[in-house]
Each structure stands twice: as C-alpha cells, then as structure tokens.
Amino acid sequence: MKTNPPAVRIVTISADEAGQRIDNFLRTQLKGVPKSMIYRILRKGEVRINKGRIKPEYKLEEGDEVRIPPVRVSERDDETVSPKLAKVAALADAILFEDDSILVMNKPSGTAVHGGSGLSFGVIEGLRALRPDARFLELVHRLDRDTSGILLVAKKRSALRSLHEQLREKGMQKDYLALVRGQWPAHLKVVRAPLLKNILQSGERVVRVSSEGKPSETHFKVEERYAHATLVKASPVTGRTHQIRVHTLYAGHPIAFDDRYGEKEFDSQLAGTGLKRLFLHAAALRFTHPQSGEVMRVEAPLDEELKHCLALLRKSSPAK
Structure with missing residues (x-):
C-alpha cells in the first residue's frame, strides 16, 4: 500500500511553545523518530530556524519559524501504539479530569508512565495516541510502574512551567494510601531520612537511607488497622525516587507486595486476599490550576x- 511521501513543514512557534530546546520540540513533532535521527538532521542543517542553522541546545522563541524536513517514520513504529489497543482504550476510561491546560488520570498499576528500558508502551505514549491532535502532552511528575493513582499531565508548556514551579515550591500536596506490615505506631507521624539513589549494572534503580543522600521527608497518618497490617496515608514533602517505599521500610513497616523493598513473609500473610501487586496508590492531589488559579483537589478511587x-482484611479483623 503506497503512502504519500512526507513534505517539508514550516511551524511558527507560539508563546506556549517558546522556551524549550529545539531537540525536545522536534521529539514532539516527529513522534516515533529515533533521537539519533533527530540529532542527525540537526547536525546536517536540515532543520532551520528563521532560515538559519542552529544547535540542538537552541531555545525556541515566540515567532520563530522552524523548518522541519520530511522524515519517514517506519510503519512498525506507527503500529507500536495504536488507539485500537486495549491498553490505550483503558487509559481513556482512567481520565479523571481534562480541560485545555491539564489532564488528570488514575494510572493503572503495572503501566509505566513512559516507554523506554525495553518497554514500548507507556502512559504518555498511550495518551498521545488517544489525542493525536494534541500539540503538547508532557508528564508533570512520575509514578513508579507498579504504583497506581493520580498522574498529572500538562497540555500546554505554560501549564507545565506553572505546575513544576508548584512542585519546586512545595505548593502541591500528594496523598498516597499504602498497606504496610504490622501495627504502625500512632505517634510516628513524620519520617525524615536522607535517600541515596544507586543505579545497578542492570539499570535497576535501588534507593537506600544514607547520610550521603538527599534530605527526604514523608508525613504519615493511620487510616485503618488490621490483624497483621495497617493502612496508612503517606504525604511526601520531598519527591525522591521510591521515597514512600524506602521510608516505610526504614520505619520497620514495608509495603505489601513490594518486590524491591518488601518482605516475603508479610506478603504470604496476605495470600488469601488475592493481592498480587504493590499496595501503593496515589489517592489525592491538591494543586492550583495553572490557568484559572483555582485550588483543585482530585481524588482517584482504589x-x-x-x-x-x-474488604477481606476488615472481615477477618474488623478495624478498631
């Protein structure tokens, strides 16, 4: 089946697109094109701005005219993420809120937030397949692959800047629910323990408490108690990799079915509940809407x- 050859495009940069590097902009414009090819066409001068050559680190300005050369994307790449795929269709049902500036979704457990590291599918790729006309879709923050719950996506660069500023200034509150081993002490309301991230040869990220690590703080509140476990609300003040998972372990109460920081004996005690995934869920997010200025609180059901x-834990050991 023949397809029309791609043609040169001239794109005028809007105020919302200004401020980003040209290489990052091209990655959103040339979906499916390998990064190596993007840098190659930049080096060869095939991409022009205002008819002149530029470097990959050039930052776009409002009104810039970008010449984007014809680049053929392989058919296989086009088929990697299709709106017809069940995973992509499921993402449509997971959207909690959406307007012109932002999209909030309840990410399923087991789905990565983006492709890479051997994964061809991620939430952001799925959303781009669902919204093929969206000029901009970028993650505001991340969730571990096995963590479910609220994920915030910006649909405008100005929204992304505003929300990132809220994260830096700690103006965004995230509340997670975690099922942890044993009886969490009622008086243990804050865990402060510096976290150090290590990358193993396999590429796997492992985080541990270390005096050489970055300052990290999580607030905890007991929600329900059971015979061998406690449901806690965890509200991270800082946003370190695996922070809640490592802080609960450090406190002596690892999270259920955590394949990296958990405890097999605790997991076996929950065998009768049918649980087979990490019990960590981003349940609520409070932030200021980047356009309206309204303070929003979005909740994601379990x-x-x-x-x-x-339900089974309550039945076998009613919460006190």
Missing part, C-alpha cells in the same frame, strides 16, 4: 484488587 483486599 482499583478492584485493592478494594477487595481491604
């Missing part, structure tokens, strides 16, 4: 597996 687990 999935059926987590609700079923808690």
Whole structure:
C-alpha cells in the first residue's frame, strides 16, 4: 500500500511553545523518530530556524519559524501504539479530569508512565495516541510502574512551567494510601531520612537511607488497622525516587507486595486476599490550576484488587 511521501513543514512557534530546546520540540513533532535521527538532521542543517542553522541546545522563541524536513517514520513504529489497543482504550476510561491546560488520570498499576528500558508502551505514549491532535502532552511528575493513582499531565508548556514551579515550591500536596506490615505506631507521624539513589549494572534503580543522600521527608497518618497490617496515608514533602517505599521500610513497616523493598513473609500473610501487586496508590492531589488559579483537589478511587483486599482484611479483623 503506497503512502504519500512526507513534505517539508514550516511551524511558527507560539508563546506556549517558546522556551524549550529545539531537540525536545522536534521529539514532539516527529513522534516515533529515533533521537539519533533527530540529532542527525540537526547536525546536517536540515532543520532551520528563521532560515538559519542552529544547535540542538537552541531555545525556541515566540515567532520563530522552524523548518522541519520530511522524515519517514517506519510503519512498525506507527503500529507500536495504536488507539485500537486495549491498553490505550483503558487509559481513556482512567481520565479523571481534562480541560485545555491539564489532564488528570488514575494510572493503572503495572503501566509505566513512559516507554523506554525495553518497554514500548507507556502512559504518555498511550495518551498521545488517544489525542493525536494534541500539540503538547508532557508528564508533570512520575509514578513508579507498579504504583497506581493520580498522574498529572500538562497540555500546554505554560501549564507545565506553572505546575513544576508548584512542585519546586512545595505548593502541591500528594496523598498516597499504602498497606504496610504490622501495627504502625500512632505517634510516628513524620519520617525524615536522607535517600541515596544507586543505579545497578542492570539499570535497576535501588534507593537506600544514607547520610550521603538527599534530605527526604514523608508525613504519615493511620487510616485503618488490621490483624497483621495497617493502612496508612503517606504525604511526601520531598519527591525522591521510591521515597514512600524506602521510608516505610526504614520505619520497620514495608509495603505489601513490594518486590524491591518488601518482605516475603508479610506478603504470604496476605495470600488469601488475592493481592498480587504493590499496595501503593496515589489517592489525592491538591494543586492550583495553572490557568484559572483555582485550588483543585482530585481524588482517584482504589482499583478492584485493592478494594477487595481491604474488604477481606476488615472481615477477618474488623478495624478498631
């Protein structure tokens, strides 16, 4: 089946697109094109701004005219993420809120936020397939692959800048629900322990408490107690990799079914509940809307597996 050859495009940069590097801009314009090819066409001068050559680190300005050369994307890449795929269709049902500036979704457990490291599919790739006409879709923050719950996506660069500023200034509150081993002490309301990230040869990230690490703080509140476990609300003040998972372990109460920081004996005690995934869920997010200035609080319901687990725990050991 023949397709029309791609043609040269001239794109005028809007105020919303200004401020980003040309290489990053091209990655959003040339979806599916390998980064190596993007840098190659930049080096060869095939990409022009205002008819002149530029370097990959050039930052776009409002009104710039960008010449984007014809680049053929392989058909296989086009088929990697298709709106017809069940995973992509499921993402449509997971959207909690959406307007012109932002999209908030309840990310399923087991889905990465973006492709890479051997994964061809991620939330952001799926959303771009769902919204092929969206000129801008970028993650505001991240969730671990096995963590479910609220994920915030910016649909405008100005929204991304505003929300990132809120994260830096700690103006955004995230509340997670975690099922942890044993009886969490009622008086243990804050865990402060510096975290150091290590990258293993396999590429796997492992985080541990270390005096050489970055300052990290998480607030905790007991939600429900069971015979061998506690449901806690965890509100991170800082945003370190695996922070809640490592802080609960440091406190002596690892999270259920955490394959990296958990405890097999605790997991076996939950065998009758049908739980097979990490019990960590981003349940609520409070932030200021980047356009309206309204303070928003979005909540994400637990999935059926987590609700079923808690129902059985309540039945076998009613919460006090």
